[in-house]
Amino acid sequence: ECPDVFELIKVPVKSHTNHGRNAEYFAWVQKHLREHPVDRVVGFNKMPGLDVYYAADVCYAEKVAQEKGFFYRLTSRYRHYAAFERATFEQGKPTQLLMLTDKQIA
Secondary structure: OOOOOOOOOOOOOOOOOOOHHHHHHHHHHHHHHOOOOOOOOOEOOOOOOOEEEEOOOOOHHHHHHHOOHHHHHHHHHHHHOOOOOHHHOOOOOOOEEEOOOHHHHH
């Protein structure tokens, strides 16, 4: 249910993988923002182009380093999520970060 003060837009995605849907979502959002500019972009998922990122999960690269083997880092899933994480946290980016716990800062 969506309050009347908000416009709910369902983004059409077709991919069968989470990282594929995430990439489609990002491409759709970028196109939509070019056609309908906004003052700020707030995200709850790591992705390029955010003005504010509200962190609700730990560092993906660190988690993979601790829990996955070398070959996992060769997958398209890893490459996608690692690239989106780098784009969110890269030094020199103006993205403001909102963190919930110390684990997210590490």
